[in-house]
Structure formats: structure tokens, C-alpha cells
Amino acid sequence: MTPDLQLARLGLFDAKVPRYTSYPTAPxxxxxxxGGHFARWIGEIAPGAAISLYVHVPFCRRLxxxxxxxxxxxxxxxxxxxxxxxxKAEIAMLKAHLPEGVHLSRLHWGGGTPTLLAPDMMTELxxxxxxxxxxxxxxxxxxxxxxxxxxxxxxxxxxxAGMNRASIGVQDFDPQIQAxxxxxxxxxxxxxxxxxIRARGVKSLNADILYGLPHQSKERITESVQKLLSLTPDRVxxxxxxxxxxxxKRQQMIPTDALPSPQERLALFETARRLFLWDNYDExxxxxFALRQDGLSIAARKGLLRRNFQGYTxxxxxxxxxxxxxxxxxxxxxxxxxxxxxxxxxxxxxxxRFSTARGHEFSHDDLLxxxxxxxxxxxxxxxxxxxxxxFGVERDVVVxxxxxxxxxxxxxxxxTDEGLAIPPEARPLTRMVARSLDAYEMDAEGHxxxx
Ligand SMILES: C[S@@+](CC[C@H](N)C(=O)[O-])C[C@H]1O[C@@H](n2cnc3c(N)ncnc32)[C@H](O)[C@@H]1O
Ligand code: SF4
Numbered sequence: 001m002t003p004d005l006q007l008a009r010l011g012l013f014d015a016k017v018p019r020y021t022s023y024p025t026a027p028x029x030x031x032x033x034x035g036g037h038f039a040r041w042i043g044e045i046a047p048g049a050a051i052s053l054y055v056h057v058p059f060c061r062r063l064x065x066x067x068x069x070x071x072x073x074x075x076x077x078x079x080x081x082x083x084x085x086x087x088k089a090e091i092a093m094l095k096a097h098l099p100e101g102v103h104l105s106r107l108h109w110g111g112g113t114p115t116l117l118a119p120d121m122m123t124e125l126x127x128x129x130x131x132x133x134x135x136x137x138x139x140x141x142x143x144x145x146x147x148x149x150x151x152x153x154x155x156x157x158x159x160x161a162g163m164n165r166a167s168i169g170v171q172d173f174d175p176q177i178q179a180x181x182x183x184x185x186x187x188x189x190x191x192x193x194x195x196x197i198r199a200r201g202v203k204s205l206n207a208d209i210l211y212g213l214p215h216q217s218k219e220r221i222t223e224s225v226q227k228l229l230s231l232t233p234d235r236v237x238x239x240x241x242x243x244x245x246x247x248x249k250r251q252q253m254i255p256t257d258a259l260p261s262p263q264e265r266l267a268l269f270e271t272a273r274r275l276f277l278w279d280n281y282d283e284x285x286x287x288x289f290a291l292r293q294d295g296l297s298i299a300a301r302k303g304l305l306r307r308n309f310q311g312y313t314x315x316x317x318x319x320x321x322x323x324x325x326x327x328x329x330x331x332x333x334x335x336x337x338x339x340x341x342x343x344x345x346x347x348x349x350x351x352x353r354f355s356t357a358r359g360h361e362f363s364h365d366d367l368l369x370x371x372x373x374x375x376x377x378x379x380x381x382x383x384x385x386x387x388x389x390x391f392g393v394e395r396d397v398v399v400x401x402x403x404x405x406x407x408x409x410x411x412x413x414x415x416t417d418e419g420l421a422i423p424p425e426a427r428p429l430t431r432m433v434a435r436s437l438d439a440y441e442m443d444a445e446g447h448x449x450x451x
Contacts, residue, residue, distance in 0.1 A: 004263055007428055010409055012262075017431040018441070020377050021309050022335060023370035024360055026328065028440045033336055033359025035348070039097050041331040045319055048101035051133060052317045054309065055087065055107070055125070056324035057114040058342055061149050065182030066171065066213070066241065068248040070326060070340065071112040077121075079342075083324075084121050086346045090323055091128045093354065104133045105317035107141040108310055114143055115150045119157035126161030140165055140295075140315075142206075147193035148185050159200035166197050167206040167237075172213055173224045180214045182253055187227055194231045204294060207233040211268040212241040214258035218271045225275045235296055236281065236289045237311060238272055240265060266428060285312050285378055286430050305378040312378070325355075334361040365439065368393060372401070373434045380430060381421040405436040 018025040045051060059080055063073040074080065107129060117125065135141070142165035143158055170190055171183055178184050197205060207228055211221060228236065243259060245251040260268060273283070281289035282297040285305065290297040299305045299314030306313050308320060309328055322329045325345035328337045336359040339345040348355035360366070368391045375382045387398050402420040406413050412426040413433065422430055435441050 004266065006412070007266070008263070010412065010429060010432065012266075012428055012432065017435050018438075020373050020431060020434050021307060021311065022328070022330070023373050023438065024366065024440045025438075026335075026337065029335060029337055029358040029360050031358055033334060033356065033361060035354035035356045037334070037359065037361065038329065038336040038354045038356040041329075041333050041336065042094065042097040042321070043099065044331075044333070045099055045102060047099040048103075049099075049319070050105040050136075050317045051102055051319040051321060052106035052315055053104060053108070053129065053133070054320060054322045054327055055109045055114070055129070056322065056327045057083070057109060057111040057117065058325050059083070059111065059116055060113045060146075061116055062146075062183070063250060064171075065250045065253040066210070067183075067250065068242055068244055069112060072342065074116075077118060080117060081121065083342060083346070084117070084125060086349050087125060087324055088128045090349045090354075091132050093349070093352070094321070094323070095132045098132065102133045103136050104129075104139045104141075106313070106315045106320075107135075107139065109143045110310070111144055113146045113149050115145050115154055115158075117154070119153045122154065122157040122161060135162055142167060142204075144169070145193065145197065147190045150193055150196070152196065155196055155200055159202075163200075164202060165204045165206070166202050167208065168193060168197070168233075170207045170224075170228060171210045172216065172220075173227045174215070174220045177213050177215050177220065180254060180258060182250070191231060194233075204234040206235040206237060207231070208237045208239060209272070210239050210241045211272055212243075212260055212265040214254055214260075216260055216268055218267060221268050221272050222275065225272050229275065229279050232291075234291050234294045235284075236276060238269065238276075238287050238289065240269065240287070269428075286427065288312050300378070303379060307374045307377045332362075335359045364391065367391065369401075369437050369439060372398075372437050376420075376422065376430060376434050376437075380427060382419045384417075384419045401437060405433055408436045409433060 058071050059074050060071045061075065141162045143163050144167045147168050168190065171181065172178060173187050194205065209224065209228060243251060276289040277283065282292055282300060284290050284296050284300050288296065288311065295314045296312055304314060306315060318332055320330045322338060324338065325342045326338055326340040328335055336356045339348060339355040339357040345355040368387065371390065372382050372387060382402060384395060384398050388395050402415060406415040406420060409429060412429060414421040414423060422433060
């Protein structure tokens with residue numbers, strides 16, 4: 001059997017498998033977690049601890065057809081300014097609950113397009129955040145930058161606010177593909193944005209590109225990756241295009257018959273992957289690449305890579321607080337997600353309440369399985385010794401779980417005294433192996449196996 005056929009037989013190509021940026025995954029959150037939990041969990045952060053913050057800006061000037069992010073198009077600044085006032089009020093409420101001396105490990109502005117904020121709005125937002133939790137020498141502040149929606153004044157404001165990392169959306173450089181996915185962005189615009197970002201001392205630049213786009217071929221992705229490599233990004237996220245027109249209505253503009261087949265998608269990923277490896281990028285987890293001196297690469301080598309809502313991270317903070325509509329917070333106690341709609345989020349904050357609409361309180365089993373899944377997604381292996389020591393469980397319990405995953409993928413995985421490993425040729429299966437450890441997915445399929 002060819003490797004492709006074997007992967008197909010194991011369900012790789014038709015699997016709607018989570019990306020496991022959390023465990024349980026966000027669709028499994030429940031309504032039992034509300035603002036009371038959120039306020040309590042904020043209050044239980046250790047005084048003087050380092051926390052991370054994610055700020056969500058759910059607006060864009062352009063609405064790209066391919067994009068599955070929940071975001072609103074707006075040409076005027078009025079809704080953006082109103083939203084900024086909500087963010088500031090939310091930050092002030094947080095400050096009233098946050099223990100003394102808390103400082104920032106990571107700050108990330110994402111969206112949507114946070115770079116549509118006017119320079120004075122960026123400054124106001126950054127000042128409010130610094131009043132909540134100050135930066136230290138080690139704080140990393142990253143911003144998602146749309147190269148088509150940025151200029152010198154906004155980059156100056158971001159640099160003055162302390163931005164030292166940036167992430168740009170590229171997707172693909174091919175003009176026909178760009179026209180088909182409704183996102184026109186010339187190579188020159190991207191190149192100039194990169195130069196302007198770097199001129200402000202940003203020490204790490206990430207670029208997002210996609211495989212599996214309509215009309216994409218091996219030749220075309222090769223050309224796009226080579227163009228990207230000419231800009232020497234420090235990190236690259238190579239995501240598989242998710243075509244979900246029933247959720248993201250704009251995707252109905254994209255002709256399905258121009259999409260590559262599942263086998264072609266795998267070949268596109270492999271083509272891009274090899275180009276990054278040839279150019280001396282390290283492979284990070286399932287879909288990232290980083291230069292050897294980049295923090296993500298260093299963390300991966302030391303076995304310190306973590307998985308969170310932004311994908312891969314070297315952040316060691318225990319708490320990530322999400323600010324803004326739909327943002328998700330992670331605490332040692334569980335997850336809490338803000339109301340997804342901007343209107344509902346704003347109404348709650350105006351009424352003096354946190355907008356937490358859903359979440360999940362961790363059980364011991366969640367934490368154990370969550371860590372095993374994180375190990376797989378980051379290191380392609382589960383270390384029995386770490387799991388038993390950290391969670392105080394018997395070795396037999398962990399081995400039984402691993403044995404079940406091993407048996408579900410005959411001939412593909414390695415099970416030894418140390419643990420379960422996914423060899424390089426089986427790595428396209430990583431999310432599926434992770435799913436075999438997911439008690440909630442298994443519940444949904446009718447054969448639960450919680451310990
Ligand atoms: C919030 S957007 C990027 C920030 C900024 N608004 C921009 O356009 O440059 C985050 C990333 O999500 C990814 N993304 C959006 N829709 C996607 C889809 N349907 N499938 C896979 N990745 C997608 C894209 O790579 C995109 O760069
Ligand atoms: S890709 Fe960026 S600019 Fe385009 S719709 Fe999505 S978030 Fe907005």
C-alpha cells in the first residue's frame with residue numbers, strides 16, 4: 001500500500017479533526033461557566049505572577065472571501081472607536097479584580113485586523129493595558145498586521161507602544177489564486193510592509209501562508225514559498241485552507257471545483273515543507289517553521305514548546321486572559337470565553353459585568369488528556385514518565401490510554417517503555433492521534449472512555 005493510500009484508509013483525508021489549540025476544544029465548551037467563574041479565577045492569580053493577554057479586534061476594512069475568522073467589515077472608525085471604549089472599560093474591570101503586582105509575559109493583538117485602529121487608538125489601548133499589568137524586559141508584544149492595512153504612522157504608534165514581534169497575513173503570492181480567494185495583495189506591498197516593520201526594530205516576524213487553496217499547484221506553491229523566503233521571515237505558519245462555506249458565508253464565492261483534492265493538499269504541504277527545510281528552517285509542530293535562533297525553535301529544541309489559542313508558543317505563563325468579543329481565557333482552573341457577538345459583549349461590559357458566555361472547568365482527566373495531546377502536537381510523542389509524575393496517576397492507566405491510540409493506527413505509531421511516538425512518515429496523522437485521546441470527541445461518537 002502506498003503511504004498516501006494508507007493515510008487515506010486511516011481517515012486522514014476526510015477527517016474534520018480539531019487543531020487542538022485547547023483541550024477540550026472550544027465547540028465542547030458549556031454554559032455552566034460564566035462571569036462569576038471568570039472573576040473568581042482572575043482573583044485567584046498569584047500576586048506578582050506573570051500573565052499573558054490576548055486582545056481581539058473583530059473588524060476589517062476588507063473582507064477576504066477565504067477567511068473563516070469571525071470579523072465585521074467597516075469603512076468608518078465609529079464602530080471601532082466605540083469598541084475601543086468597551087475594551088478600555090473591560091480592562092478597567094479586570095484591574096479591579098486582578099491581584100497586586102501582576103506583570104505581562106506576552107501581549108498579542110489579533111483579529112480581524114488590529115492594524116485598522118488609528119494611531120491614537122493604538123496608543124490609548126496600549127496605555128490602558130500597561131496600567132493593568134506592566135511590561136518587563138522579557139515581555140513580548142506581538143500584533144497581527146495586514147500588509148494592506150498599515151502605514152508608517154500606525155507602525156510608529158505600535159513601535160512606541162512596545163511592539164517587538166509581528167505577524168503578517170500573506171496566504172499566497174499568485175495573482176490568480178489571490179483573485180479567486182478575494183484577497184489582492186502584491187508581492188511589493190508585502191515586501192514593503194516587512195521592510196517598514198523591521199525598520200522599527202521588530203525582532204521576530206511571522207508570516208501566515210496557506211496550502212490547499214483553489215488553483216494551487218506544486219509549481220505555484222513553490223513560487224510563493226520562494227517569494228516568501230526572499231523576505232526571510234523568522235517564523236512561518238503553513239495552515240491548510242479550511243473550506244467551510246456553511247460557516248463562513250463569504251467562502252461561497254470560492255469555486256469548489258478549483259480546490260485541490262485531499263491527496264493534492266498533502267502534496268502541496270509536503271512541497272512547501274521541503275522548501276522551508278532546505279532553507280534551514282526548523283519544523284515546529286504540525287504546521288510551523290522557524291529559523292534556528294528564533295524563540296520558537298529554541299523552545300522546541302529544549303522540549304519547552306507549548307500549544308495555545310495562537311498556535312505554538314514558548315510562553316510559560318499559566319494564565320492567558322482574553323479581552324474583547326469572543327476571546328478565550330485559559331486559567332489553571334479552566335477556560336472562559338467572552339460573548340462572541342460584539343453587541344452582546346459591549347452590553348455586558350456597559351452593565352458592569354464580564355461577558356463570559358461559555359467555558360469549561362477542568363477535571364483531573366481533562367488536565368491529563370490535555371497535556372498528552374499538547375505533547376503530541378508539540379513533540380510528536382507522549383512521555384509516560386512526565387505524565388505519571390505530573391498527574392500522580394499509575395503507569396498502567398497511562399499505558400492503557402496509549403495502547404488504545406496505538407491500536408487505532410496499525411503499523412503507524414511506535415509504543416515503547418518510554419511512551420507513544422509518531423514517526424516522521426505518520427505525522428500527517430498527528431491531529432487524528434490526538435483525537436483518539438479526546439474523551440469528548442469519543443463521547444460524541446458514542447464510545448466514551450473517560451478514565
Ligand atoms: C486574523 S487573520 C490575519 C490578520 C490580518 N487580518 C490579515 O489579513 O493579514 C489570521 C490568519 O488566519 C488564517 N485563516 C483565515 N481563514 C482561514 C481559512 N479558511 N483556513 C485556514 N486559515 C485561515 C490566515 O492565514 C490568516 O492570516
Ligand atoms: S484575512 Fe484578515 S483582513 Fe481578510 S477578512 Fe480575514 S481577518 Fe480580515
